[in-house]
Amino acid sequence: MKQKNKMGMRLKENIYQAILWIILLLLAATMLVPFLYVLMLSFTDSTAYVAGAFNLWPKKWSLAAYELILKGSGFLNALKSTLIITAIGTPLSLCLNAGLAYCLSKPIPGKGILNKYVMFTMLFSAGMVPNFMNIKALGLLDNYFACILPSACGAWTIMVMRSFFQSLPIELEEAAKIDGCGQLRIFGTIVLPLSKAMLASMTLFSFVSYWNTYFNSIMYMTTTSKSTLQVYVQKVVLASGASSSDMVDIQSVVQNAVPQEVMRMAAVVVVILPILIIYPFLQKYFQAGMMVGAVKG
Numbered sequence: 001m002k003q004k005n006k007m008g009m010r011l012k013e014n015i016y017q018a019i020l021w022i023i024l025l026l027l028a029a030t031m032l033v034p035f036l037y038v039l040m041l042s043f044t045d046s047t048a049y050v051a052g053a054f055n056l057w058p059k060k061w062s063l064a065a066y067e068l069i070l071k072g073s074g075f076l077n078a079l080k081s082t083l084i085i086t087a088i089g090t091p092l093s094l095c096l097n098a099g100l101a102y103c104l105s106k107p108i109p110g111k112g113i114l115n116k117y118v119m120f121t122m123l124f125s126a127g128m129v130p131n132f133m134n135i136k137a138l139g140l141l142d143n144y145f146a147c148i149l150p151s152a153c154g155a156w157t158i159m160v161m162r163s164f165f166q167s168l169p170i171e172l173e174e175a176a177k178i179d180g181c182g183q184l185r186i187f188g189t190i191v192l193p194l195s196k197a198m199l200a201s202m203t204l205f206s207f208v209s210y211w212n213t214y215f216n217s218i219m220y221m222t223t224t225s226k227s228t229l230q231v232y233v234q235k236v237v238l239a240s241g242a243s244s245s246d247m248v249d250i251q252s253v254v255q256n257a258v259p260q261e262v263m264r265m266a267a268v269v270v271v272i273l274p275i276l277i278i279y280p281f282l283q284k285y286f287q288a289g290m291m292v293g294a295v296k297g
Contacts, residue, residue: 042066042266049259065258065266069236075270077225078232081144082211085228089148089210094203096153098195101161102187122155128219135220146220147213147228157202164198165191204282208275229271236267 036056044055045062069075104114126134131150140146168191176186192199214230221227258266 038265038268041262042269044259044262046259046262049262051259051261065262066270068258068263069266069270074224074232074235075229078227078229081217081221081226082213082229084144085147085213086207086210088144089151090203090206092148093152093154093157093206093210094199097157097202098161098192098199100153101158102165102191104158104162105165118155118158122159132219141220142222142226143220144226147216148210150216151209151213157205161198161202164195168194200282204279207278211275233267233271237264 033056037054040056040058041049042065043061043063044058045060046064048058048060100118104111104118135141135146135150140149172190172194173186176190181189212230213228214234217226217228217231221231
């Protein structure tokens with residue numbers, strides 16, 4: 001009788017696991033299938049393209065859309081701007097956020113006021129017009145730092161980092177102080193090496209944020225050649241206002257050589273490709289860093 005009950009329980013557990021896996025696979029399909037459709041459509045030849053058709057495998061492959069994008073000076077200029085903003089902004093943001101978060105994790109004078117100030121910026125913003133006036137007063141219009149500095153410090157990032165630093169054993173710092181280490185040396189040689197998982201997670205967030213710079217580029221960049229990739233993609237998607245110097249005359253060439261929808265999908269793939277390449281290398285740190293950083297509030 002007991003053996004039958006165990007077999008019945010095991011059967012129910014197997015059925016439950018099978019149903020759970022089916023549900024999870026269906027959820028994964030809802031996320032993967034649209035991306036696969038975009039990717040495959042971007043490689044579809046103009047002779048095999050059928051408007052409105054849903055195909056997950058091209059009948060005829062072609063790189064014409066990618067060649068057209070790479071030919072335009074607009075793409076190269078946008079790529080250069082995005083690389084500059086991301087290369088400067090990511091390490092700068094990481095240093096500023098980590099430094100302030102570490103200070104707030106220690107019993108320093110005025111810590112309560114600083115904590116409240118950081119939390120206030122999380123709940124309230126000055127608004128678009130004051131931010132624009134501030135950037136203009138600083139002389140940063142049409143400067144890459146106009147896209148870098150406003151996003152350099154974030155209240156949410158600081159709070160997560162502070163919680164992580166507070167979770168580290170205080171005995172390690174006390175032992176370092178006994179050995180004669182100063183606070184800066186403790187931060188650089190003990191705290192940061194122990195924070196690799198959390199720092200990798202924050203680096204990924206910062207990288208994605210700067211790589212996807214769009215609104216600040218529209219607001220503060222007055223020179224077309226300094227626009228970011230996201231602005232370039234927006235022009236490709238709308239297929240309006242594109243000049244021959246920027247996009248090899250999207251209006252005429254795309255209609256004749258590459259279908260407009262294929263061109264749009266290729267532009268989207270080009271922009272998200274670096275994120276897809278970098279994410280697997282940081283993924284192993286992602287979950288550990290976020291979970292440990294959320295232990296304390």
